[in-house]
Amino acid sequence: MNRTRTFGLVAALIAFAVLPNFLKSYGVYLMTLFCVYLMAIFGLNLTVGYAGQMSLGQAAFLGIGAYQAAIFLKLGWPIFIVLPVAGIVCFIVGLILGFPALRVQHHYLAFATLGFNILVYLVMRNEEKVTGGTFGIPGIPRPSLFGYSLDGALPFFYFTFLSVVVLALFLWWLLRSPWGRAFAALRDNPMRATSLGINITAYTLLAFAIGAACAGVGGVYYAALVQFIEPAPFHFSASLTMLLAVIVGGSGRFFGPVLGTIIVVLLPEWLRFMQNWYLAVFGFAVVALMIWLPGGLLSIPERLRWKGAAK
Amino acid sequence: MGDLIQLIVSGIATGAIYALAALGFTLLWQAAGVINFSQGEFVMLPAFAILLFIALGAPLWLAFLLACVAAMLVLGIGFKWVIVDPLIRHGVIPLVIATLGLSIGLKSTLKAGYSAEAHPFPSPFPGGQFSIADVNISYADIGTLVVAGFVVISLQLFLNRTVTGRAMQAVAQNTDAAKVLGIDVKRMVLYTFLINAVLAAVAALLVTPTYLAKFDMGDAIGQKAFFAAIIGGFNQTRGALLGGVLIGVLENLVGFYVSPAYKEGVALILFLVVIVFRPEGLLGRAEERKV
């Protein structure tokens, strides 16, 4: 990364950190929600964008993390236990979900993961004893940190914001490690990869598991932020939206999820009065994007450079 | 015993509707390599088109025929020209994403521009039921079976007995070989899109009286169609039929004997079992991996 970009990134982070001080509580809530979804979508970008696996089940992991957090936070467990538990459970479930990916690819995989999401949703809706069914789980307490309460909107925002930055740094490091290169090899040419000793079975499963763990961790923040959970936000259509966020931002580009999450989480909330029309435009825009800019919005500068070079 | 037979018959009727949508799915995949994730909306739109023509004063049969024509123009030719043709050379995934976007776009447009409510839809069949011993079967189920059966059999006859139909099958099996044989591949692919549109319109006519016309009615049908296609075997036309009927019947049985809450899970579990143990589908041939 060159100096201007580093400077731009730091400036953006500071602006993002300062901004909530000037917003009403709903604005702070939205920015926190943005950070929550960003965790899940960063993870999905690893699975889809870097490792080339199709996944339409990310909302299920967000949900699994959220329901666990709801149950355990209400039992009074500390956040330091709840977070790793959610991460590890989703990691393991993600590993299991990866198995169909070893047998089938592309659209089959899309439907296998979608099927998993529907199943998880059915369980959330029907197993009332554990999940509260359609009534959900109300009254989830905000956690506290070293005895310092995160009840207020701003403290909780900073906690979430810091966490998403840590998660992003972790993913940045992971993707620059040899593992990141192996994920890309798996995406670009699995047959060649396996003849070079790359264990594509292991990397496929890991790509799902790590992506799922990110969403699971995000789910914990979701439950603590909203303080009430029900099945609806974890419907498969949310998975679809998250996948589109990855693609629209620029799949396999590190900062693609940031742009994608602004478009699918922040803007629709902000334009709530015209939400349906927003979705309609968004849907057709995705079609147009696939036709004219399949690399996503972050590929625009590259496109322009190519055009410039061609002249 | 009476319950069981009733459940099976109405399951087959529902399954036949899934099969119609699934049939279109597999035909598109075979002939053009297209996976259409907006297949459910391809059923939803004709349903609303029929309602529109009825509102304009047409009787149901005429409204249906007009909807078929509109579907062929918009969901057949229009879909192919505007979305499939520019995207098909980039491979399967961009098209999957584009049709996902299309699905959201179509649903939301209808919801925002027309209505978010469920609208009643006239049944093409008389109400009531007939009884033999303790078995009650509704005329609607019989009618659905007759119409779906007629459409499927005519389609099979068309594909197997006519020159055009055989040419279409040749394209589906091996596009390059078909080209060498002098078959007009582009035209055959276009026919496939037209057939898909008509199948969707028929499915709309049959399913909407029970599902009601609603902007998101396509979600369930689209999913079931896809699951049916995979369960039966994506590269076999008969597979879609088997898959559809299997889902319809098992859903009814599970809904009645196990738990109505998990009825929707039937297709999924069947599907997950099939892709783990027999990814080519119950009737499918394994597609060879290209080295």
Next chain:
Amino acid sequence: MEGCGEMTPTARFLEVKDVRKAYGAIKAVDGVSFAVGPGEIVGVIGPNGSGKTTLFNSILGQIKPSSGNVDFCGEEITGMSPLQLSRRGVGRTFQTLQVFGKLSVRDNLIVAAQEFQGTMPARLLAPPDAGLGQHADEMIEFFGLRHVAQLPAGSLSYGQQKLIDIAMAFMPKPRLVLLDEPCAGVNPSLVDQLRALLIDLNKAQGGSFVVIEHNMDFIMKLCPHVICMVEGKVLAEGPPETVQANRQVLEAYLGN
């Protein structure tokens, strides 16, 4: 790495014993046997459809031979997966281009060897270049790819991608490499250069090569030992001059 190491001093290196592969009534490979010694370069020639690639795929675990077996360093490797074979030091190149299109040339080379370094958890904690940066740079230099080293491999010319493909196969210093038509699609002016590169690699790394190739000049100058296959069988075998002079070989190529 040369030969099989000290563990099996007497074992033959690569031994292909009576391998057969039939597709229905068509015998693509019909009882082929040959052996390759440590550090040897063996060429496989034959007209199109003579079963060369099927033979390769049977040795490399891409397809399962109908009968016969393949031993490597005294161990039977028949039907092993490409992953297992790569672990035993068997590398390959493909007839068609098989690079990692979006990775840079340097990353293509590093990823080709990184999985042979340590365990998976260790690789997660390893430095980003997995300690292979220097080796990759040497290889890049060796193959004359320095000016494109940071570009995505998929954006390069066919010839350049072919070189990357070959360089990748040699990155992990394999004991045996099977090259499937290394000259196909390469600019004729570069063929001599490619041959020189392969001979240098053979000297430097000491691995054995089996090369399928249609370019006669290339193979005759590269390989001290040549096998000619026709209709799934070995028709002639020996030094290039002998095979070249064989009347049946000439007939197979010119006749029919």
